[in-house]
Amino acid sequence: MKKLTLITLCILLISVPIVWIMIHYVQNSRQSVTSFAPKPTPPPVTWKSHVMAWIYPGPPACNAANEYKDGRVIDTLKPEYYNLNSSGTLTQLTTENAGCNTYSPDNASEVKKHSTHQYVTVSGKIAGMDALVTSQAKIVQAVTTLKTFLDTVKFTGVEIDFEGFSRWTPQQYYGYKNFLMQLGGTLHQNGYKLMIDGPAVTADESSQYQWRYEDFNTLPVDYLVVMEYDWQYDFGSGTPVAPLAREKDVTREVIGEIKDINKIVIGIPSYGYHGRLGGDSITIDTRAQSQMYLGYTTAKRDNSSAEMMFTHAGVFYDYADSQTLNTKRSLIEGLGIKNISVWSLGGNQWFSGKAEPHS
Structure with a gap:
């Protein structure tokens, strides 16, 4: 034991x-x-708005296709494939008659492949619009042409970009809305959408315009784009393309006029320009062009617009970089806007630092 x-x-x-x-x-x-x-891994910081981008036909924007294919996420692409001529009929812009970024079956296919939504942009001036909206036959012809085109390329819809707003007569404005009623009605009946472009007008300037954003609350319009840029044409060379204060004021006023904030799209610039300081002769530039000018390396940021500016030999230069775009987008998103549109792809900078939201 x-x-x-x-x-x-x-x-x-x-x-x-x-x-x-x-x-x-x-x-x-x-x-x-x-x-x-x-x-x-923490979730990525994401932008709050969906982004759209215009594709301008021809030089100097010929790099646009490389940009929308480079991995950036763009919810909506908007190539300009039609122009309203002075007789009030539509001319299709093709690679044969208008160069890069215009319509061809391959170009349209690539646009569709690299975006969630697509709108064919139709540009027009006052003479063409007047000829169109005063003729019911031409309205029917334009509506039929655009509907047939969408049936072919399977895009989301049409964007109407008729400008010269301050010179529209009451009769032209009435005719324009009648055209939209017919176009939007036909598009909606066939499962397509309608987007229109409008002016960036503050309350004290509205008396010069027939345009009223509240008029479109009852029309078959899915998106209203407020083009918040080009102010250098109003104030002369040496001033910003889009001052932040004006962007903020115009956006707030439009929010008060459109019942559904989800229909509002704020257009912001990615382009620049140059011109003799204090003059009114202005040349539009892409960022790629701006960086070729003497004095580019001396540019400083303008706090009122977040745009980059410099002067050389009496000529003023303005351009946008990624920080410019980020600042403008953050401002617009802070006001509750859900959609923005960038003018334009092809030689300009893009957003940085945040991911795009899911569509």
Whole structure:
């Protein structure tokens, strides 16, 4: 019996250290695994608005296709494939008659492939609009042409960009709305959408315009784009393309006029310009063009617009970089806007630092 007890004690004396070593090893192994386990990746910071981008036909915007294919996420692409001529009929812009970024089956296919939504933009001036909206036959012809085109390319819809707003007569404005009623009605009946472009007008300037954003609350219009840029034409060379204060004021006023904020699209600039300081002769530039000018490396940021500016030999230069775009977008998003549109792709900078939201 004593011999058995002695054997048992010996076994225990040997087993206890072994068990202790095993427990210690397991604990250390767990700690080691924990310490080397990858930490979860925080979700990316995301923009709050969906982004659209215009594609301008012809030089100097010929790099647009490379840009929308480079991995950036653009919810909506808007190539200008039609122009309203002075007789009030539509002319299709093709690679044969208008150069890069215009319509061809391959170009349209690539636009659709690299975006969630697509709108064919139709540009027009006052003479063409007047000829169109005063003729029911021409309205029917234009509506039929655009509906047939959408059936062919399977885009989301049409964007109407008729400008010269300050010179529209009451009759032209009435005719324009009648045209939209017919176009929008036909598009909606066939599962398509209608977007229109309007002026960036502050309350104290509205008396010069027939245009009233509230008029479109009852028309078959899905999106209203407020083009918040080109103010250098109003105030002359040496001033910003889009001052932040004016962008903010115009956006707030439009929000008060459009019942559904989701229909509002704010247009922001990615382009620049140059012209003799203080003059009214202005040349539009892409960022790629701006960086070729003497004095480019001396540019400083303008706090009133977040745009980059410099002067060389009496000529003023303005351009937008990624920080410019980020600042303008953040301002607009802070006002509750859900959609923005950038003028334009092809040689200009893009947003940085945040991911795009899912469509």
